[in-house]
Amino acid sequence: MAEIVHLADRTPQVSAEDLLAGFHPSYRFGEVSFDTYIPDPSHPSQAEAVNRLREFAASISGRRGGSGGRSAGSGGGLFGFLKGGKSGGKAGKKGATSATGIYLDGGFGVGKTHLLASTWHAAPGPKAFGTFVEYTNLVGALSFRKTVDVLKEYTLVCIDEFELDDPGDTVLMSRLMRELADAGVKLVATSNTLPGSLGDGRFAAQDFKREIQVLAEQFDVVRVDGEDYRHRGLTAAPAPLEDDQLEAVRAERFPEAAVVSEDDFADLTANLTRVHPSRYRKLVEDVDVMVLHHVETISEQAMALRFVVLADRLYDKDVPVIASGVPFDQLFTEEMMGGGYQKKYFRTVSRMTALVREGQMGETGL
Structure with a gap:
């Protein structure tokens, strides 16, 4: 049975040695x-x-x-x-x-x-x-x-x-x-x-x-x-699931997962304001699958930039995502997607969509 953890409750500490130990390609690019x-x-x-x-x-x-x-x-x-x-x-x-x-x-x-x-x-x-x-x-x-x-x-x-x-x-x-x-x-x-x-x-x-x-x-x-190779030749991105479907889909798709993070989106993002982005790698280091309830559009720039870093760490580790709420192409406001950080936000939408496709449909990019 998977261990259920809540990222919203975690406050990881990272030493200088921990930071230095991470200066190599992530799991996704390890070979x-x-x-x-x-x-x-x-x-x-x-x-x-x-x-x-x-x-x-x-x-x-x-x-x-x-x-x-x-x-x-x-x-x-x-x-x-x-x-x-x-x-x-x-x-x-x-x-x-x-x-x-x-x-x-x-x-x-x-x-x-x-x-x-x-x-x-x-x-x-x-x-x-x-x-x-x-x-x-x-x-x-x-x-x-x-x-x-x-x-x-x-x-x-x-x-x-x-x-x-x-x-x-x-x-x-x-x-x-x-x-x-x-x-x-x-x-x-x-x-x-x-x-x-x-x-x-x-x-x-x-x-x-x-x-x-x-x-x-x-x-x-x-x-x-x-x-964007992550979506080249694949079907359309999956729609968000109903909230009461998440656990059943997770159990069916990833029965062997050792550690599953399960959080309400609002609780997770609130904790991101308390944890420095340099610690996000540590925050998700043991997570095999992420389950997110009630994903919402982010309207605050500082929070959006923090989520960009979290998405990069999830993508580095290749963590499949199963979610309810708004689809990830609506994660940021239209104003943000057209502003000075738009390239960061487009990258995050691309990466999170790839992880959701993997989590809910079993499809991966080329």
């Missing part, structure tokens, strides 16, 4: 490679991106003291700094190569994270892989200087879902990327927005042109066009 990426022949930029990144990964040299398969959160590197030690290996020379980094630009669902994780797997270590918010959280946990000291010892830093939501992040990430590039660290990032347009529609980006330009200078842009 991907360039060979498992299936380019859409109608969009040649996908195959071109594979070739470009394959060459980029092959050009990366390992650092002394680093091992090929080590993630940023394993071995002596990052943890050595927490204990006051050196992380081994000297930083690369400034300006060692002309292409410090590659910036994958494209819409949601074209496989950018798959390509990013494939690059991580193909490159020698030590190396780090995390979302944009995880790097900003790392700075908060370690301090900016220690984060630089740690990451500059790595061969490769991969940054998924690169977006600038406020001026503080703009200044922070501009400094971080510049210092890592100067130390010879290779950078690969994914985003739905070209680097020169980061921050548009979110804050007065024109006041931070210098910082945004510094970020843009670190990367060569590689465009990845295409359709």
Whole structure:
């Protein structure tokens, strides 16, 4: 019998060590490679991106003291700094190569994270892989200087879902990327927005042109066009279930699930305001299936952005979702879907729809 847990009751604590241990591809992307990426022949930029990144990964040299398969959160590197030690290996020379980094630009669902994780797997270590918010959280946990000291010892830093939501992040990430590039660290990032347009529609980006330009200078842009693979060739998204159907569907679809989270949507979102987004991975780490009662349209921007992070963590872990209430294409208001964060919200709708399709229909994306 499954253990029923309530995420609304959880208040996970995450240490710096926990944060660092997570700097590797998630379960969903734990074994991907360039060979498992299936380019859409109608969009040649996908195959071109594979070739470009394959060459980029092959050009990366390992650092002394680093091992090929080590993630940023394993071995002596990052943890050595927490204990006051050196992380081994000297930083690369400034300006060692002309292409410090590659910036994958494209819409949601074209496989950018798959390509990013494939690059991580193909490159020698030590190396780090995390979302944009995880790097900003790392700075908060370690301090900016220690984060630089740690990451500059790595061969490769991969940054998924690169977006600038406020001026503080703009200044922070501009400094971080510049210092890592100067130390010879290779950078690969994914985003739905070209680097020169980061921050548009979110804050007065024109006041931070210098910082945004510094970020843009670190990367060569590689465009990845295409359709949302998560829904390519599948039936229409399932309608929400009636509330009294949820448990029966869960028991039928996932009889072997060990841990099932079951929450009223309002209770879950209320708890998200009490739990920092850096802890959401810990919040759902043991969950096999999510059951959500009475999903509602989110009308508050701060809550919407928190739910974006939760959706990413659920998608990373491939947690099927069974839900009642409004369908997930109505999760955000029309105003939000047309505003400055629309690309984040479209990604979340795409990912949550894929998880609901898996939970209620047994269908998965390609």
